[in-house]
Amino acid sequence: xxxxxxxxxxxxxxxxxxxxxxxxxxxxxxxxxxxxxxxxxxxxxxxxxxxxxxxxxxxxxxxxxxxxxxxxxxxxxxxxxxxxxxxxxxxxxxxxxxxxxxxxxxxxxxxxxxxxxxxxxxxxxxxxxxxxxxxxxxxxxxxxxxxxxxxxxxxxxxxxxxxxxxxxxxxxxxxxxxxxxxxxxxxxx
Numbered sequence: 001x002x003x004x005x006x007x008x009x010x011x012x013x014x015x016x017x018x019x020x021x022x023x024x025x026x027x028x029x030x031x032x033x034x035x036x037x038x039x040x041x042x043x044x045x046x047x048x049x050x051x052x053x054x055x056x057x058x059x060x061x062x063x064x065x066x067x068x069x070x071x072x073x074x075x076x077x078x079x080x081x082x083x084x085x086x087x088x089x090x091x092x093x094x095x096x097x098x099x100x101x102x103x104x105x106x107x108x109x110x111x112x113x114x115x116x117x118x119x120x121x122x123x124x125x126x127x128x129x130x131x132x133x134x135x136x137x138x139x140x141x142x143x144x145x146x147x148x149x150x151x152x153x154x155x156x157x158x159x160x161x162x163x164x165x166x167x168x169x170x171x172x173x174x175x176x177x178x179x180x181x182x183x184x185x186x187x188x189x
Contacts, residue, residue: 006030007078008039011085011096015041018129018170023084025181026125029188030082038074042095045071049098056105060118068102075106080123080162083150087130087137090145100153107157117158124154125187129167137168163187 008027012019027037045067055063062068075081085092100107109116128146130137137143143166151164165187167173167180 004033004035005078006035006037006080006082007074008037008082009084009099010039010041010043011083011093011099013043013093014086017086018167018173018176019084019086019127021176022127022129022165022167022180022184023082025176026082026084026127026184026187029185030080033188035080038078040071040074042099045095047071047095047098047102050101050104054104054110057108057110058105060105060109062102062105064102071099072103072106075103075119078122080125081154081159082125082127083154084127085146085150087128087132087143087146090141091149092128092146096150103153103157107153115156117156119154120158122157122159123162124159125162125184126150126154126164127167127184128165129170131169131171133169133172137166143168 008023010020010023014020030037047068048064048066061072085096107119109118126147128143130143132142147164165180165183
């Protein structure tokens with residue numbers, strides 16, 4: 001029987017911030033559900049910028065030699081990816097966007113007619129936190145923009161969502177709201 005694996009990615013520079021707290025809670029719930037976890041912090045990885053050569057679309061692997069090979073290997077070994085990234089200007093931080101750029105050929109194959117997903121059968125959970133208070137974080141597109149951008153990558157790769165959780169008003173929040181923790185827990189049931 002193949003082991004159940006989760007790749008947990010922290011896309012925040014704050015290892016003890018709201019986004020990291022959300023990811024750590026998700027990791028605990030995944031472990032309770034019997035998954036083995038591989039956790040990476042994008043801010044600790046050496047990832048060059050995408051060179052735009054598009055050779056990865058044929059091979060499925062980026063030609064640049066850095067930490068992307070480790071991430072690709074972990075991605076292929078995992079059934080579920082949990083990505084936790086804060087909201088920066090209604091989007092994800094630069095290291096997360098760079099990860100998406102570098103995973104182009106891992107996520108999809110270019111055929112004569114269309115783009116073909118390469119990660120079908122896998123699932124994902126998206127977590128984001130932003131300083132903007134509710135309901136303005138959603139109304140003005142702050143957290144919605146970050147979720148939309150993360151979601152687009154995974155959907156294009158052929159993956160299925162298990163949940164998308166937002167924690168707004170983190171600038172004034174000392175503890176993670178119980179409602180956010182419960183939403184994370186429901187993803188793993």
